[in-house]
Amino acid sequence: MAEEYDAVFVGAGHNALAAAVHLASRGWSVGVFEKNETAGGACRTEEATLPGFRHDLYATNLGLFAGSPFFAEHGAALAGHGLALVPAEDCFASPTPSGRWFGVSKDIEKTAARAAALSAADGERWRAMFATFPAEAPHLFGLLGSPMSWRSLGRLGWTAWRAKGARGSLDLARLLTASPREFLEREFEAPEIRAALAAWGMHLDFAPDIAGGALFPYLEGMADQANGMVIGKGGADTIIRAMVARIAELGGRVATGAEVTAIRHRFGKADGIRLADGTEVAAKRAVVAGVAPGALVDRLLGDSNGSGDAGFDSGARKFRHGPGTMMIHLALSALPDWSAGEGLKRFLYVHLAPDLDMMAVAYAQAMAGLLPTAPLIVVGQQTAVDPSRAPAGQHTLWVQVRMVPGIIRGDAAGTIAATDWAEAGEAYADRVIDIIEAYAPGTRTKILGRYVETPADLERRNPNLVGGDSIAGSHHLSQNFLFRPMPGWARWRTPVERLYLIGASTWPGGGLGAGSGYMLARELAGR
Structure with missing residues (x-):
């Protein structure tokens, strides 16, 4: 008899595992199928050099995960399966060839003193910016943690306008559209401070002069100042091992070495997957693919002429990788x-x-x-x-x-x-x-x-990292927010009923925040 689950997942990246954990906790039967021998996608820890040396091969910073709504709900259960985090008080620094440097530590006095040593005005500006961060954070994190719909954006905009007024709302919109250079040169005098923060834009495909990149240097600097950083004890894969164990505890299955070669869909509705060995797995309520958009239409739906929607398929194939x-x-x-x-x-x-x-x-x-x-x-x-x-x-x-x-x-x-x-x-x-x-x-x-x-x-x-793009898709404004992965498809749906797309290529993008997986799972489960 063929395997059957309420929800079947293609790929065992952290978003898929988070979604599976949440759905399983709501009583859904879940099956996760991963072609590699290890779950985790771009979150892997291995003894890659010598025995005893554990290296995070790709993603390493677990700050987004530790601060996520998913962790707030499921963290205690995952801790019971060995998830352990280690805080970092001294977060990031940038030296220059001259020997001058700037670094952000959780201790505001240390950070502000470093800034003041480079520029007295910058020392005061850093303190002032941090003082206003608690008022800005709910709006920014609310945006990054909300599904991309006109309704949610309207609600967020109204909330911001009521709290900040017209001028404050315009300042927020300016931050969201500014380039790193524009923002940093406006705010700070010292080139060392500008460089230290601008580096975070490069993490998400934002060179200094690309519009929309100012948000990430701002958030990283202020969030690290407020909370410090977090990594996984023994390796970032602590979150993966814990989620896999939690899924098993809830009666689900994570199968590795199980490559999905096709998504079955008939009469415009997905009903399962086919594995490389010919095994058929049925999905009663959802098929959730954690793959790059192009791979979805060409590899997993290719034998059935794509999704059936020419506009969706064209957009998926043109999805821009960094x-x-x-x-x-x-x-x-x-x-x-x-x-x-x-x-x-x-x-x-x-x-x-x-x-x-x-x-x-x-x-x-x-x-x-x-x-x-x-x-x-x-x-x-x-x-x-x-x-x-x-x-x-x-x-x-x-x-x-x-x-x-x-x-x-x-x-x-x-x-x-x-x-x-x-x-x-x-x-x-x-x-x-x-x-x-x-x-x-x-x-x-x-x-x-x-x-x-x-x-x-x-x-x-990891085929999702097309061309070695470690964030699985550019975050430029034309491919972010309502446009991620493409206009009209920012809510993880596809033209095929019961087929969903999650992962870093979808909203809210790269990083180990479990955003797309958790938000979709909440919508599917109704809570």
Whole structure:
């Protein structure tokens, strides 16, 4: 007899698992099917370099997860299955070649003093901005945590207008549409502060001069100032293992090594899936796909002429992915000795990008298909916060390179001739290590093991990361909010009845916030 569930999930990314947890807690039978041997999608932790060194291969920051409505409802149950979080008081910092640096710590006095040391006016501005954050946060997080419908947007707009008045509402709209450069140059004098915050725009495909990118530097800076950061004890996969265990406890199933090759749909209604081994799995109430839009129509619905809606299918195929990302994981005998100061060893993140112009150039080079001369380098020092991830006295280093091209057309520096990532990857990783070495001399001598994943490797591991796009789709204004993944389809529906699309390619986008999975599950379950 074929398997049958109320809801069947294609892919076991964290959004799918969150949705399955919620539906199962409401009495739905759920089956989650994942082609890889491990659940989690872009949330994976492995001993990638040497035994005993646990590396978050992709996503690492669990702040969105810990602050999510999903965690507020289900966190206690997940803790019973081993979910454990570690707070980081010193969140992120950006040194410059001159040795000057700025960093955000949860202690407002420390952060404001660093800002004041660079600019007295900036020290006061930081305090003032943080003082107003509690009044701004409900509107911004309310927007990011709401389904994208005209009704919800109207309600949010009315609430903001009543609380803030016309002028305050216009200021909020200005923030949502401003570029990082416009916002940061208006607010701060010191280039070090501007660079430290602008780096967060690059995390979501917003170079300094792209409209709509100001929100993310603002939110990251203020939220980290208010709450600090959070990572998973022993690895980010603590959330994945806990959700898988919770689903099993509630009677559901998470099957790995089970590739879905087709979504069954007849008479305009989805009723199940087909696995690579020919197994048929029936879905009585919903099929939920955690895949990129193009893969949904071409791979999973392709044998039935797509969704049946030519406009939807065209939009899915034209869904725009951002530039690529490279990951370098290092096992170290000791943390880097940062030239800017010993204090940088305490920070979870160290961004290597001295100014906005450097980020703008790196982004433009990557978008042109060139290996950037000097990309933004995000150095994660997880073992400074969670020593359990490495043998005693030793460390891991999580190095994320933003941005790089998915397809190489050349090298902006003119020193790497290869245009295939299989050949260029290690050489480009050497360039990245050279840049780290310039900020922290002697780092290379501390390397015990190295593991590199190029954009091609990221896509091979997870087809949703097209071209190595680690956020599964650009967040530019034309593909965000009501337009994510495409105009008219921001509520996780598809033209096929009972078929839903979730994941980072859908609203509210990238990050480990469980937003799309939880919001859809609440709608399906009615609460």
